[in-house]
Amino acid sequence: MRTLIIKENDAGQRLDKFLNKTLKTLPTSLMYKQIRTKKIKVNRKRTEPKYILQNGDTVELFIAEEFFEKASVKEPFTQLKANLDVVYEDKNILLADKRSGLIVHSDSKEDTNTLINHIKSYLYHKGEYDPENEYSFAPALCNRIDRNTGGIVIAAKNAETLRILNQKIKDREITKKYLLAVHGRLSKPTGILKNFILKDENTNTVKVYEKQVKGSKTAETKYRVIEEKNNLSLVEAELMTGRTHQIRAQFSYIGHPLLGDGKYGINKDDRKSGYKSQALYSYKIAFDFTTESGILSYLKGKSFEVKKNNIYFLKEFN
Numbered sequence: 001m002r003t004l005i006i007k008e009n010d011a012g013q014r015l016d017k018f019l020n021k022t023l024k025t026l027p028t029s030l031m032y033k034q035i036r037t038k039k040i041k042v043n044r045k046r047t048e049p050k051y052i053l054q055n056g057d058t059v060e061l062f063i064a065e066e067f068f069e070k071a072s073v074k075e076p077f078t079q080l081k082a083n084l085d086v087v088y089e090d091k092n093i094l095l096a097d098k099r100s101g102l103i104v105h106s107d108s109k110e111d112t113n114t115l116i117n118h119i120k121s122y123l124y125h126k127g128e129y130d131p132e133n134e135y136s137f138a139p140a141l142c143n144r145i146d147r148n149t150g151g152i153v154i155a156a157k158n159a160e161t162l163r164i165l166n167q168k169i170k171d172r173e174i175t176k177k178y179l180l181a182v183h184g185r186l187s188k189p190t191g192i193l194k195n196f197i198l199k200d201e202n203t204n205t206v207k208v209y210e211k212q213v214k215g216s217k218t219a220e221t222k223y224r225v226i227e228e229k230n231n232l233s234l235v236e237a238e239l240m241t242g243r244t245h246q247i248r249a250q251f252s253y254i255g256h257p258l259l260g261d262g263k264y265g266i267n268k269d270d271r272k273s274g275y276k277s278q279a280l281y282s283y284k285i286a287f288d289f290t291t292e293s294g295i296l297s298y299l300k301g302k303s304f305e306v307k308k309n310n311i312y313f314l315k316e317f318n
Helices: 015-022 028-036 115-126 159-170 246-253 268-272 294-299 312-317
Strands: 002-005 040-042 058-061 086-089 093-098 150-156 174-183 190-200 205-209 217-229 232-239 280-287 303-305
Touching (some): 015 028, 015 058, 028 040, 086 303, 093 115, 150 174, 159 174, 159 294, 174 246, 190 246, 205 246, 217 312
Antiparallel strands (some): 002 058, 040 058, 086 093, 093 150, 174 232, 190 205, 190 217, 217 232, 280 303
């Protein structure tokens, strides 16, 4: 029998979700059976899978020892030398400036060199995160950026911060602004691009339509032109919706593909100039909280930007 005492980072989640993350080798079907047959209890009482754990609760597990898997300090991030550009950091959050070419989470081709692993390594070697002292929580990203797009990614250092920020993003109380370089000069210095986007899962591309078609979703982007030079335009954009490749596809659709974008433009000449991927950067983030924000209330009204010299394509406008 094992007894797990619920800590602050484990509180606030359903019992079944906690067990799935904590006991990775325990089959889900068996876990539900063990709860049903009282081999898993909370505070010495029969419980339900949907019970929301509270700080200080005791979870008693009358299950085989083989299902207890101790966190290993040999996880990939512990062997990784953190390479991280920190925009802002406090005890709850970390804002990282992700470079173009770095993937945020592991995929079939890359398991170690990811943004989240660099963040975990950074916090691990600072002594702020130790997987051996956590049951179910690990530092996590609150937003994502495509591999070949650079910019600010938010990481939560604790579970309460993760819950708050996920809700704030859902409620659109966090504003992200992008800088991009597009070919040509836009007919209007400011505007809103509004149309419909349909994703093709097989090619991982999207198509833009003026009218809604089956399976398409509304896409809306606010923009303003900052500067024009050498038949290029520097544009600031704000996503009103968050669709796959939204900015890239919409600007290509109106005849202004992004500099270096081979997927939604023709970048043969761009490659000769050294641009192998789209000139797109999530350069600014603002915490525009309008509702209760708990332990993150101090962030209300604050905004953060990346260093301008990190945005490589700005050299075209110097």
